[in-house]
Amino acid sequence: MIPFAVIGIDHRHCYTMAAHIQSAGGRLVGWATDGEPGTLDGWVRRFPDAPRRAAADLLTDPEVALILTAAVPCDRPGIAVAALEAGKHVLSDKPGALSRAQLDEIRAACTRADRHWAVDFSERFEVPGVTRADALVRDGAIGEVLDVTLLAPHRLNAATRPDWFWDRGRNGGILADIGSHQIDQVLHFAGTDEAQIVLAEADCLLRPPFQDRGRIALRAGRATGTILLNWFTPDGLPTWGDGRLFLTGTRGTIELRKYVDPAGQPGTDHVILVNDAPPERIDAAGDPLPFFSAFLCGLDGPLGPHPFKVTELAIRAQEMAEC
Secondary structure (H helix, E strand, C coil): CEEEEEECCCCCHHHHHHHHHHHHCEEEEEEECCCCCCCHHHHHHHCCCCCECCHHHHHHCCCCCEEEECCCHHHHHHHHHHHHHCCCEEEEECCCCCCHHHHHHHHHHHHHHCCCEEEECHHHHCCHHHHHHHHHHHCCCCCCEEEEEEEEECCCCHHHCCHHHHCHHHHCCCCCCHHHHHHHHHHHHHCCCCCEEEEEEEECCCCCCCCCEEEEEEEECCEEEEEEEECCCCCCCCCCCCCEEEEEECCCEEEEECCCCCCCCCCCCEEEEECCCCCEEEECCCCCCCHHHHHHHCCCCCCCCHHHHHHHHHHHHHHHHHC
């Protein structure tokens, strides 16, 4: 088992990141965080046997091979660089960096240390329906993917959000933050790590200067990508967001209703396939989540460009929207 530690539990993604790494063969040997974030009680309930330790102790512990971080977004790059320089691999919550300078520092630290830095794009890596959609695309069920459209509404939960959530300098902005999930999916299904941003916009509608709506349009090879983001999930929805993925190919289409099918079928991960055969509705909730085991197994392999490409595009989109 691969010993790992967590530095920074400020975002709830820390729960699933650590749990999935454990399930894939990791062993949690300790964790550190600043202060007492709102996630603390939930973390202790989920991982009662893991000791709280100083971050410096975890970084210098020769047993620790991997550091996970879901710290305040502006703190993640510094944690990543410190971990890489200490000879640890890193898995970061998104966004992994908020500026191109931070991303360059991470890339240089990876090269110097010959260690991996990856980002948990959970809206792909932690969604079984995406695993099924990916398999259908690889099997040629819809032909060549020509368009990827993503709807990504999120629930604001304003009363429970910490101060850093409202500060763009600390959270990165809507495109750099939740937009990175969607850019990852566009590149993945387009089959390329090269893309151009055609449009990037962000609006501050209800709580200026907080960005609560965003749009990104990309061209990735022969495919196009359209991304719509917002913080307007209504209270009546039984989950945090009605995330949708639409794939249009030369031979058919796939729609994925990730987390809910409003007024439709119960459960999650509803995949709807339309091609030359009669339309098919697939329950993909039981499909595996292969990223985490593949990540651990690949730590001895070459460094991959994908998390850097996604993060760079998300940062560029955010910069365009700020102009």
